[in-house]
Structure formats: structure tokens, C-alpha cells
Amino acid sequence: xxxxxxxxxxxxxxxxxxxxxxxxxxxxxxxxxxxxxxxxxxxxxxxxxxxxxxxxxxxxxxxxxxxxxxxxxxxxxxxxxxxxxxxxxxxxxxxxxxxxxxxxxxxxxxxxxx
Amino acid sequence: xxxxxxxxxxxxxxxxxxxxxxxxxxxxxxxxxxxxxxxxxxxxxxxxxxxxxxxxxxxxxxxxxxxxxxxxxxxxxxxxxxxxxxxxxxxxxxxxxxxxxxxxxxxxxxx
Numbered sequence: 001x002x003x004x005x006x007x008x009x010x011x012x013x014x015x016x017x018x019x020x021x022x023x024x025x026x027x028x029x030x031x032x033x034x035x036x037x038x039x040x041x042x043x044x045x046x047x048x049x050x051x052x053x054x055x056x057x058x059x060x061x062x063x064x065x066x067x068x069x070x071x072x073x074x075x076x077x078x079x080x081x082x083x084x085x086x087x088x089x090x091x092x093x094x095x096x097x098x099x100x101x102x103x104x105x106x107x108x109x110x111x112x113x114x
Numbered sequence: 115x116x117x118x119x120x121x122x123x124x125x126x127x128x129x130x131x132x133x134x135x136x137x138x139x140x141x142x143x144x145x146x147x148x149x150x151x152x153x154x155x156x157x158x159x160x161x162x163x164x165x166x167x168x169x170x171x172x173x174x175x176x177x178x179x180x181x182x183x184x185x186x187x188x189x190x191x192x193x194x195x196x197x198x199x200x201x202x203x204x205x206x207x208x209x210x211x212x213x214x215x216x217x218x219x220x221x222x223x224x225x
Contacts, residue, residue, distance in 0.1 A: 033212075040122070042202050042215030043158065056212055057211040090157055100206050101148040101213045 003027065004093050004106035007061040012083050012112045021076045021109045023091030024095055031055070033103065034066060037092040049074055078111075086113045115140055118205050120216035128224055133190040135201050135219050140184065143208030144146055149188045150202040152218065158202055162188060193223045 003026035012020050025032055031050045035043035047056035049068035063079040072093070078085055088110050092103035120138050127133045135149075146165055151157035164170045164177040164186070178191040186205075190197055200218040207214050 035215075040217070042118070042204075043213070044219045045212045048212065056210060056213070088157075097145065099163065100211055101146050101204055102163060103158075103159055103213065105159070108157050 002030075004091060004104055006089075006091050006106035008108050008109055009107065010112075012114060014114050015081055016076065016082060017081050017113075018079045019081060019111060021089050021091075021111070023074045023076070023093075023094035023106060025072045025074070025091075026095075026104060029093035029095045029104075030072050031094045031096075031098075032068055032072065033092045034074070034076045034079075035076060035092065035105075036060075036085075037088040037090060037108075038084075039087070044099070046076070052064045081113045083113050116216070117141060117207075117214045118203055118216035119202050120201075121221045122217055123220040124222050125219055126155070126222045127193050129193060129195060131193050131223075133192075133193045133197065133221055133223070135188040135203075135221065137186045137188075137203030137208075137216055139186070139203075139205045140183055140215075141205065141208055142181075142184065144205045144218070145208065146206035147186045148204040148206075148213070149175075149177060149186075150204060150215075152200045152202055168177060175195060190221075193221075195223050195225050198223050 033048040035044040037043040047057040149162040152158045162177040178187045203216040
């Protein structure tokens, strides 16, 4: 149990729709990272938020966007969904001074795009 | 060339044996290396981190790092069926400071 909670756990969308995924960080963790994990692959870094500002972005198009709120919870928004967006979306939080790779992941949101 | 490469497996070992999982990386400037375990249908869980050349032991797990060869490995001694999972190697990028994962190696420990 990492204390990072994500919702929804599963959802199905159709191509072209929009989706919002949510993440509540562990208490005291002010940094949130989002990862996409396609079936049979390792997680890929989407972006990171620190104190409500984007702090690094991976190789994902602008239709992937995010927000971090004053309570450090976060949202991942994906517009114009494509079939290849079907994946497990993972949120990870970290606290100030924590080593970059020592992440606490939530259980993920599994998105299926039809 | 992938930034972090692992053999996808499956690697099958009998219960009680040593499982050896390997990973190579391309970024010579990387300074931080991690092993995550992911059970089927679950999220990754950090099991080891290593920052210096050599071995680091934690219980039945030993991480080995060779920066000159750009090689990281994870040894699991006395493997148990409960160790059956996908093991993800992750490397801290020297350019972005962010974590880059390999595709994972599936380990099967047979009773």
C-alpha cells in the first residue's frame, strides 16, 4: 500500500473521445509523475508536476496534458483518443529530496480505446 | 538501440535456484539504477536501487552494477514461486533526470 490512489481503475472509451484520470498523492509528496504502460512494455514517462508546474515531459504529443492542484493531487487528460492510447496509466508520487527513481506507484488506471 | 534493454523472457527457474536477471543501458552518464517488480495486473514496486559499481545485497536480492560495461543485474537467491513476476530495470537519465524503464523480464519460479 503506497498511499497513492488513482481513479477510475478501469474505463472504456471510443476513438476521438477525451478522458480524465485522477491521482491522489501520498501525504507530504509534492511531486507527481505520470507513466503510460502498454501491454508487454515497461512504463514510459509522460510528464511530471512539481508544485503545480510541469517539470519535465516525455515524448508524448500535446493532446496529453495534466494538472496538479494545491493539495498535490493531479489529473491526466488525453484528448482525441487513439487506439494506441490503450494502456495502463500509472501515477507516482515522491517527496522533496527523494531519489529520482524511488517512486511509489498507484495501482493504475487501465484505459481501453475501441 | 533501446535506451534500456532487457530480455523479455520468460525466464524459468526451479524453486530454490538462483534467478539472474540482466539489463544493459545506453546512457554512459547515468548514475542511478533501479529494479522494480510487477505482479500481473498490479503496479510496479521498487525492490532495489544501486548507485555505485559493485554489489548491493538486500535479503535474497543482490543488485550488481558495472558502469564500464553499462550493465546492471539482479540476482534472486532461493527463488520462491511468489517471486514469479515481471522485473523492470530502470535507469535515471543524465539528460532529463527522469526514469527510463526497460520492457521487463518475466520470471517464472516452478515448485
